[in-house]
Amino acid sequence: MTTGTTTGTTDTLPDSTTALGAASAVLRRNWGGAYTVPATGLYPHQWSWDSAFIAIGLRHLSPRRAQLELDSLLSSQWADGRLPQIVYDTRRDDDYAPSAAFWGSAELPGSPPVPTTGLVQPPVHAWAVWLVHAQDPAESARRRFLQRAYPRLVAWHRYLRERRAATDGLVAVVHPWESGTDNSPLWDDALSRVPGTPRASIDRPDLRHASAGERPSGKEYGKYFWLAERYRDHDCADVDPDHPFVVDDPTTNALWARSELALADIAEALGHDGAPHRAEAARIVAAMEALWDAELGVYVALDRHTGELVRKATVGGLLALLLPADVLPPGRADALVRTALGPRFLDVDGTTPPVMVPSYDATADDLDPALYWRGPAWFNMTWLVLQGLRVHGLEDLAERYVAPMALTAAREGFPEYVNPWTGAGHGTRSFSWTAALVVDLLADDAPPTSQP
Ligand code: DGY
Numbered sequence: 210m211t212t213g214t215t216t217g218t219t220d221t222l223p224d225s226t227t228a229l230g231a232a233s234a235v236l237r238r239n240w241g242g243a244y245t246v247p248a249t250g251l252y253p254h255q256w257s258w259d260s261a262f263i264a265i266g267l268r269h270l271s272p273r274r275a276q277l278e279l280d281s282l283l284s285s286q287w288a289d290g291r292l293p294q295i296v297y298d299t300r301r302d303d304d305y306a307p308s309a310a311f312w313g314s315a316e317l318p319g320s321p322p323v324p325t326t327g328l329v330q331p332p333v334h335a336w337a338v339w340l341v342h343a344q345d346p347a348e349s350a351r352r353r354f355l356q357r358a359y360p361r362l363v364a365w366h367r368y369l370r371e372r373r374a375a376t377d378g379l380v381a382v383v384h385p386w387e388s389g390t391d392n393s394p395l396w397d398d399a400l401s402r403v404p405g406t407p408r409a410s411i412d413r414p415d416l417r418h419a420s421a422g423e424r425p426s427g428k429e430y431g432k433y434f435w436l437a438e439r440y441r442d443h444d445c446a447d448v449d450p451d452h453p454f455v456v457d458d459p460t461t462n463a464l465w466a467r468s469e470l471a472l473a474d475i476a477e478a479l480g481h482d483g484a485p486h487r488a489e490a491a492r493i494v495a496a497m498e499a500l501w502d503a504e505l506g507v508y509v510a511l512d513r514h515t516g517e518l519v520r521k522a523t524v525g526g527l528l529a530l531l532l533p534a535d536v537l538p539p540g541r542a543d544a545l546v547r548t549a550l551g552p553r554f555l556d557v558d559g560t561t562p563p564v565m566v567p568s569y570d571a572t573a574d575d576l577d578p579a580l581y582w583r584g585p586a587w588f589n590m591t592w593l594v595l596q597g598l599r600v601h602g603l604e605d606l607a608e609r610y611v612a613p614m615a616l617t618a619a620r621e622g623f624p625e626y627v628n629p630w631t632g633a634g635h636g637t638r639s640f641s642w643t644a645a646l647v648v649d650l651l652a653d654d655a656p657p658t659s660q661p
Pocket residue numbers: 294386389391415
């Protein structure tokens with residue numbers, strides 16, 4: 210693989226105060242009154258896991274706005290408990306594909322009054338709710354934030370357990386979009402079974418906002434649309450035995466376990482018993498043993514159709530680092546830390562260690578540092594890995610990445626993702642979760658600011 214040219218970045222980086230101000234401005238511009246769009250051009254609606262990461266940053270600027278962000282997503286919940294991947298703003302229905310009209314969610318049983326997709330995204334929400342609450346417990350109590358969120362989060366996790374994890378106790382994604390890591394190499398083999406011939410014509414408004422070389426290919430989009438049609442045409446009911454793409458995703462399952470621990474904290478703050486949520490987190494971690502690849506030192510994906518592991522190291526395979534050592538099997542935290550710091554990812558002892566965590570194994574021949582989830586570093590994933598290192602006592606090491614990461618984001622205009630080695634920006638700019646997580650990383654050092 211090629212990592213691109215290393216630029217002498219540090220002398221051209223803005224300072225933290227400038228970065229914090231610029232990040233806050235991005236979040237203000239992308240705020241629509243009840244939620245924040247991920248990017249005004251490329252992603253003009255509300256996205257599920259984006260809103261969770263955005264709220265984590267927003268809590269430092271306005272705890273109230275962070276609560277609204279999550280409230281608005283939770284209010285779009287389906288009757289079966291699912292939180293939809295996208296909640297559409299129908300005024301922008303020509304600006305993103307597939308559109309609200311493609312899904313026609315109003316016709317589907319149990320859908321909310323607002324138009325949404327039927328798919329889901331990784332369950333980081335309960336953790337985000339807890340962090341937002343903890344930022345300002347008085348404001349949270351005054352607005353009864355936890356009281357409103359808790360039953361909805363419980364229903365969301367019940368949907369995952371009962372509708373997606375019935376077979377092996379792990380959540381399976383039924384579409385690459387559900388993993389949030391759309392064109393990850395983890396999905397290549399399962400996608401090879403999926404026809405690329407949807408009935409709908411494939412519109413690519415995304416290519417007006419990011420170059421084709423940085424987005425999934427036309428071939429992949431044909432398969433994405435075909436799979437989405439198939440799921441929609443089976444009423445998004447999770448009862449199609451021949452759905453060709455059913456894969457246990459390491460990112461989704463690690464975040465599910467982490468969010469169960471947050472549900473325990475929320476339950477206890479409300480005077481309920483947190484123990485069932487802690488037990489559920491332990492159960493998920495035990496089930497995840499089926500995804501552990503000792504040789505690669507990461508959790509991988511499992512294709513339910515073949516029963517085979519997809520033996521590729523991706524950043525999502527490190528996210529069990531978010532779980533405390535006593536929740537993980539003995540020795541697992543150390544093994545994950547070794548992999549995170551080793552040549553596949555942060556390569557701390559190497560000659561050209563990256564600025565941020567590559568999304569895909571840096572030693573893989575097919576890594577592409579500019580192509581979406583096939584190599585670039587993403588701010589949410591790097592933020593998650595840094596939180597994981599902190600959980601396991603490596604605060605000083607995590608701290609080393611904070612300033613370069615935040616300042617790279619500011620210098621590059623808050624890009625969607627970057628070349629992990631040079632920090633060069635890719636994808637869209639003024640991307641909300643990049644800005645929000647920069648705010649979160651810098652907030653500890655900065656005086657609180659307040660926004661309406
Ligand atoms: C996209 O359109 O690229 C999104 O990742 C789908 O959620």
